Amino acid sequence: MGRTHRNVTIRDVAKAAGVSKSTVSLVLQDSPKVAPKTRERVWAALDKLGYIPNAAARTLAQGRTGVIGLATVNFNQKLTERIYFSGIMGALLEVLAEHKYHMMIYNAAVPLQLAVDGMLFLSVNVDHPLVDQVKRARLPYAFLNRRTTDAETPYVSHDFAAGGRLAAEHFIELGHRHVGVLTWRPGIPPHKERLAGFQGALAEAYGGGATCTVIEATDLMPAAGYKGAMRMLSGPARPTAVFVSNYELLPGLLDCCRDLSLRIPGDLSVICFDDPWAAGAMDPPITVVRPASEEVGRLGAELIVSLVEGRQGRPAQTLISPRLIVRESTRPFDHRQ
Amino acid sequence: MGRTHRNVTIRDVAKAAGVSKSTVSLVLQDSPKVAPKTRERVWAALDKLGYIPNAAARTLAQGRTGVIGLATVNFNQKLTERIYFSGIMGALLEVLAEHKYHMMIYNAAVPLQLAVDGMLFLSVNVDHPLVDQVKRARLPYAFLNRRTTDAETPYVSHDFAAGGRLAAEHFIELGHRHVGVLTWRPGIPPHKERLAGFQGALAEAYGGGATCTVIEATDLMPAAGYKGAMRMLSGPARPTAVFVSNYELLPGLLDCCRDLSLRIPGDLSVICFDDPWAAGAMDPPITVVRPASEEVGRLGAELIVSLVEGRQGRPAQTLISPRLIVRESTRPFDHRQ
DNA sequence: CGGCTGAATTGGACCGTTCCAACACTTGGC
DNA sequence: GCCAAGTGTTGGAACGGTCCAATTCAGCCG
Incomplete structure (x- = not known):
């Protein structure tokens, strides 16, 4: 499991296929401008060398990461909300995946390296210092489980x-x-x-x-x-x-x-x-x-994606009403008591 | 919430502080080689401009991300293990934070961009295609909740x-x-x-x-x-x-x-x-x-960190025994029945 | 045959850091 | 007064991609 062996780069592939790195790059994004037989040659080289793209380089070049951050304070100590959290997280992951985003979990305890396109705050108070950092980085963000009084800050919360x-x-x-x-x-x-x-x-x-x-x-x-x-x-x-x-x-x-x-x-x-x-x-x-925690997760994911991708439309502030589920632990007051 | 406004780079800071970008870089890593008054000038500029480091560039330059990946198959459909999952994840996050790592959640449904230093597979079978990709990328990895028959693959699981x-x-x-x-x-x-x-x-x-x-x-x-x-x-x-x-x-x-x-x-x-x-x-x-799911999380985190950082020592294959907790739903067999 | 068009390919600048080798400037010893 | 040994500082080459403008080349038309 050594960290040695230099990874295969796009240049190595280019050399092996007898084309320029630009062409390899085009093939990777399957651009239609590449001639079929060239494409095939490049694919062969790609396969043979076991090329794996470097995410950091790609991010640096195109200015997007394909990752949404989820920040929450002391996840582990929030025993309270564990079950609730996993419900919301499941929904978040599902919807983010539909839009081709991964999710990164930020822990307030580790210096924030903003390697994301947008940030969700889950049960983080609006005045938490973390929020300021994200604002200063000019990243799109939204709150989950918290509402604000102003009309701009985007959030999805429960009523x-x-x-x-x-x-x-x-x-x-x-x-x-x-x-x-x-x-x-x-x-x-x-x-x-x-x-x-x-x-x-x-x-x-x-x-x-x-x-x-x-x-x-x-x-x-x-x-x-x-x-x-x-x-x-x-x-x-x-x-x-x-x-x-x-x-x-x-x-x-x-x-x-x-x-x-x-x-x-x-x-x-x-x-x-x-x-x-x-x-x-x-x-x-x-x-x-x-x-409706799944609902909050789903809407939250849609919201942050639309903010990141600069689309409008979706209302930026949503409150979702819980439901009463009547089972057997409630009964009319008995006046004879 | 525009994506416009170019971000402040290390060069901008250097210009503002009247030093070279190398010096700024040194200050950022608080190297002792920088003269106190230079350091102060740089800090002032850093603050004034609201500099935020670009994680992708840093990663590209130093070849490490500071992130551990957690891959699991269909998180959301694993209703089964939700509660269990959140227990393990809490422990993972806590220990990873101690070692200054963030955690990224990979969803098998999204093309894998390997932007991590190491990968944990949670309840993923050892023959899953995801595993091959990670192996080919020569990333350190370990399995959680799954054991293998060979003596090399690192894992932490329950007995x-x-x-x-x-x-x-x-x-x-x-x-x-x-x-x-x-x-x-x-x-x-x-x-x-x-x-x-x-x-x-x-x-x-x-x-x-x-x-x-x-x-x-x-x-x-x-x-x-x-x-x-x-x-x-x-x-x-x-x-x-x-x-x-x-x-x-x-x-x-x-x-x-x-x-x-x-x-x-x-x-x-x-x-x-x-x-x-x-x-x-x-x-x-x-x-x-x-x-002992928290235990699996803790040991799993320690394991992947030691693999990533090339330290030896910790046994690479661990099985943790569950505990019997006797409450009141069991009683001796009554022979009169 | 020369010029034009469009398709395919390419070189190189750029993204924002780190890090190394080189450099300037003190300081102190002889 | 000169050299050696630090101490601070710096330019520039990576890192590995993307993407634009430039280039090549074949095919076609008049």
Whole structure:
């Protein structure tokens, strides 16, 4: 596995085929201007020498890389969003491939070598220093999972507020008035928006005539979910319905209910934001608000490609509404309780 | 977001600072040979002009990219392994970042532009055409999740056979003699190995004195898991313990047990290969054989970096044993049944 | 036969870096 | 006062492609 052996260049091929390097270059881009028999001779030489084009040289010459960057902060620590991330990444890769782009993952920890035609920021806040670097390099970019207030910055994100609203409306329809939200870091935009949407819908429906207990988990480990749920559910004024704003907190809540002998949905209705794996196979199957992450990936890829290739048309700011999927963890409030 | 405005080059900076481009280059690599006041002047110019190095040019000149490629086949269709993938990718990114490498994701669908220093194949079979291309380019490479029979090809994989064995041994210890395996595509190496390990341990313990029903699911959708489980469990000779060789099949099995009123672990012990999200929060918490995917990611990253940088030392072929995590879905065979 | 046209091919400039050999300028020793 | 040994700085040749303008050459027409 030596790094020795100089690689075959276009010049070597040219010599072997008895033509100039320009001709070889033309053949490689299958230009129609090359005579058939010349083309064949060049192909033979190409094959024989096992020529592999040098991507850096090509990029340098034509000023494009054929690569889109995906920047995200501390991928590995975002345990939170792992499953979600892989959903979005799968869609990104698929659509980028359709447009003949590869994808490069940037880690904020490594000095940024901008070897891309455009950059996507996934769950990176708009004021992150990384963003400035990309702006200064005059690269096209777009945000995923983050929205901005201005009208220019391109983004594709979820309508988190609408998601929170969906949950609240479902509870309202079922007659619940004492509700709770189990959340995490309500300062971070996506979580803030979920909570705001939830509380907004509640206020619209009941005015002041409802109670909403908001509990903030200290982290996303199951233990924190358990502790948060316990604080919410062990008191005398426990809510009859809970909106879990992050799926990592769900297992803790379920455990807690088991320990308190609270039955779902008999004693407590539960809606979870995100549709984690097996949510539908749990006992009972959990009602969820599912963000359309594949959709975000797909639209995000289309967006950055159109920006890179200078096409117009596609709207540059998109919000996608999550869907409510009703399963068996929610039920009408029982007034006999 | 125009692509117009020519980028600032090292020459522009040199002119602005009143030095030669060589000096600027030296400053950029902070060479100690530059006089302090020159250095300062250059930095000022660098800042003022907002210089951003051109990665392609640098790569071309020094013959290294600072990027490791990760190739995988149809990422998006590998729903199977999504969660697993993100675990491994997190670890890869973390370790590569420590060594100052970025990661590029190759999609087999896009013509391969080899703009990397080394390549990792994740769950790609060793005879895949992609591999040949990389070999011909004389790039260092290694396989993840696949092993080879020769002694040279570098890989980091799981000891799947040991995983199957662990499951069987646990069942044997608990006294189960009528067991089943719910599998998928037993022709694919990782699945074949799991099954072989399981059956091997069984044969060693019991000789011919055990029955092992192997059911192959048609795909990985929950419905297929359900159908497979039904075939295995609805007959009169149903096993008392089942090894689910792929976690995607687990929800179907659980549903099936609910429908047949089989209680876990009372009527049926269950072990699942892979430790999917929330397996420990299910009712009952599921006993699993957990592959150490982060470990594979970490070691894989170290391996490819050492190959790229020409260091020796690290063993080039590693198998990592999964761990058995006993929860509450397994229990001794009850002879009164 | 000379001139024109178009197809096929080619040389060379260029992309933006790195890196090496050469050069200028101090400094210090004798 | 001259030479040797540094210390800083620099020009220019790579790196391996692309692409444009120039060139060659055959075929055709008047």
